[in-house]
Amino acid sequence: MINRRQTLGALGAGLLALQAPAIVRAQPAVTRLLVGATPGGGTDIVARALAQELSTRTGRQYVVDNKPGAAGNIAAQMVAQAAPDGATLLLSYTSHAINPTLYTKLPFDTQKDFTPIAGVATIPALLVANPALPARDVRELIALAKARPGQLNIAIAGLGSANHLAGEVLKLQAGVDIISVPYKGTGPALQDVIAGQIQLAISGVASVQQLVKGGKVKAIGVTSARRVAEFPDVQAIGEVLPGFDFSSWYGLFGPAGMDARQADTLSAAVRDVLGSPALLARLKHEGILPMPSRDRAEFERFVNSEISRWGKVVQQTGATPQ
The missing domain is CATH 3.40.190.10 (Periplasmic binding protein-like II)
Known part of the structure; x- marks a missing residue:
């Protein structure tokens, strides 16, 4: 005869079995951090430093995935078309704000197809x-x-x-x-x-x-x-030329439609990471500066202002991508 203790043990095991899929789903997942540049350049350096710190601090694995070409547009398109679940992000360069004017036709809308998350760094x-x-x-x-x-x-x-x-x-x-x-x-x-x-x-x-x-x-x-x-x-x-200021910057973006709480949490994590002595030392070694702290709304306003500013520069200089 099965006693009460055995019965409870069996019930407990059954409940654990039923919960197993949920427990697996709750385990830390992997986020691909797409970079529209080859390994070794400034964008790649920033991305890898950020990925390492975020992985350490959040318990979620961040992996840099280089997708160079078309001034960053290949990586940007992949993120724009990705599911808005936080599993695919873009670490972008200033080109993200230049390309909407530089290219007559893009396969995405720079302002509508992305969720601006955080400014990361600047580099003169x-x-x-x-x-x-x-x-x-x-x-x-x-x-x-x-x-x-x-x-x-x-x-x-x-x-x-x-x-x-x-x-x-x-x-x-x-x-x-x-x-x-x-x-x-x-x-x-x-x-x-x-x-x-x-x-x-x-x-x-x-x-x-x-x-x-x-x-x-x-x-x-x-x-x-x-x-x-x-x-x-x-x-x-x-x-010598008053008003001349052309530092470049790096920012983190997700696909449009990301859950606001998830994006806010990630934005806060990036701002926290930018206070890491190890990260600051690594950036300083490369001549890169952390971007002043901005919440998501402030960063989005910054990106929109950069799109407008660089658009005027492209039109003024007549620059083309070829």
């Missing part, structure tokens, strides 16, 4: 030159370019990129004729500056800081509104 760029160029700062460069119209060249590591547009605005505001030369990537562009095949380039601090410190290139100016701590003697271009 350096205007660098071959060491032999007889100009030490922005003012001297402008004077040299005016004395030699059409004789100086500037490398473009990505047509329609923030750094490309910053260079075009520099030329417009300074009233100088400098020839833009497209390159397939930052590496080849900088190598030609080092070799003296081309005189100038604009590139993120992370990409050029070691070259500057090693004397391979010299820093002429910085694209942010203020000087950067790593290069206090390098003037901001805005000191």
Whole structure:
């Protein structure tokens, strides 16, 4: 005869069996963090640092998935078409705000097909030159370019990129004729500056800081509104051309239709992660700065303002993706 204890044990086992699927579903899942760039670049560096900290702090695994191509539009399209369950996110670059104007037709609506979650980081760029160029700062460069119209060249590591547009605005505001030369990537562009095949380039601090410190290139100016701590003697271009401010930024987005509470929780987690000493140290090493804290609504307003700002720059400069 089965006694009372055995009966209760059997009932308990049965209940656990019935609950097992729910328990499995409650286990930490995996979130794909799509990046529209190749491994090793600034966007990838930020994504991997963020994924590592979020995985540690939330108990959910975040895995970076690189989907380069079309100025980030391939990765963006995949996220726009994903289920709004938090399992697929986009770590995007400034190009997310540039592309709506740069491209005449996109397979998604940048403002309607995404849930802005959080700003992550910003990165100023350096205007660098071959060491032999007889100009030490922005003012001297402008004077040299005016004395030699059409004789100086500037490398473009990505047509329609923030750094490309910053260079075009520099030329417009300074009233100088400098020839833009497209390159397939930052590496080849900088190598030609080092070799003296081309005189100038604009590139993120992370990409050029070691070259500057090693004397391979010299820093002429910085694209942010203020000087950067790593290069206090390098003037901001805005000191010579008032209003010039072209720092790039990285932000986290999900598909449209995400549950508001889920998005708010993730946004708060990102802001918390940005206070991590380990993350801050890693970003600082790459010349990247954490973005000032913004809640989701503030970040969405920021993104919309950036779409408008960069749209005007694209129209003003006549930049095209080809």
